[in-house]
Amino acid sequence: MRAALFLTSPLLLFLGFSYLLPFLGIMQLSFTDPSFGFSQYQQVLSDPLTLSVIWRTVRLCLIVTVVSVSCAYVITLLWVRGRPVVRLLTELCIMIPFWISVLSRAFGWLAMLSNRGLLNTWLKDMGLIDSAIQMTRNEFAVVVGMSHYLIPFAVFPLATAxxxxxxxxxxxxxxxxxSRLRVFWQLFVPMTASGVMGAFLLVFVFSIGFYVTPALLGGGQSVLIAELIYLWIFQIPQWGVAAAMSVVLMIAVGGILYLLMRRYGEIAQ
Structure with missing residues (x-):
């Protein structure tokens, strides 16, 4: 026990200085700016605009998580159980997105989905539509962009399972x-439930803090929590409210993770 603690102490110290101390500073700011008390938390939990942003964030992140994990499950099946050529091509499709920044991906989807983008241009050239379909500056674009970024992250826990x-x-x-279908649904899927849960938790936690993709593809029409915190810090100087929102978000994510892991542990037993 002492040896394990000694070996892990550098990592624990690093995590403490990198995450715990800044988080404690944010907590202090949430209680003291602009004045000492709980007024910042009261504003976060009672303001209709803030509550609508929280609800939108949770709803979109759940949708993104379900879409990402579902697509990743199919991709992982091809990667793990496909033929050698299929495995190689699938592995390339999984690895290549990691070489592209999130900003480049978001601009790529803008070029694809905008009113004068490639998709609308192709549909017009084929005579399928007369006017452009609005596919950006809405929740659809946010879900597409976030799912595209998060699918590769969901693949690895699924592949392990x-x-x-x-x-x-x-x-x-x-x-x-x-039958193959019965074997898949009644045996294979339950036996990979640990990977599904791991992928779900990983993707959901990542999606909660997304900023660049929703800001670019949502165009200010689908504001999520991270973008709202940015506005409170850099455009509307309410640092205490932004800190309170950050603390609430941290506690909420931790609570959700605890409940899901506890529920999954009960099922696994």
Whole structure:
């Protein structure tokens, strides 16, 4: 026990100085700016605009998480259980997005989805539409851009779970006459539930703090929490309210993670 604590102490110190101390500073600011008390938290939890932004953030992040994990599940199946050529191509499709910055991806989707973008131009040239379809400055664009960025992150916990599946169980079910679809839904999917949960938690936590993609693709029409905090800090000087919102967000994410992990632990047992 002492040896383990000694070996992990540099990491614990680094995390403490990098995350714990700044978070404690933010907590202090949330209680003292502009005056000491809970007025900042009262404003965060009672202001209709702030509550609508919180609800929009949670709703969109859940949608993004479901879309990302669902797409990642299919991609991971091809990567883990496909033929060698399919595996190689799938691996390239997973790795290449990591070489492209989030800003470049967001501008790429703007070029694709804007009223004069590639998609609307193609649809007009094919005679399928007469006027441009509004696909940016809305929640649709935010979901597309965020999902595209987060899908690769969901692949790795899913791949770990799929590689740990006991092939003997699947072979036995197939030998007893079970169809491929039944084997998949009743055996393979439950056996990879740990990967699904890990991917869900990872993607959801990442999506909660997104700023660049919603700001560019949402165009100010789908403001999320991170963008609202930015506005409070740099455009509307309310640092105490921004700090209070950050603390509430941190506590909410921690609570959600705790409940999901506890629920999943009960199911696994």
């Amino acid at each position: 799929m590689r740990n599946v006991d092939e003997r169980v699947l072979t036995a079910a197939d030998g007893m006459g079970a």
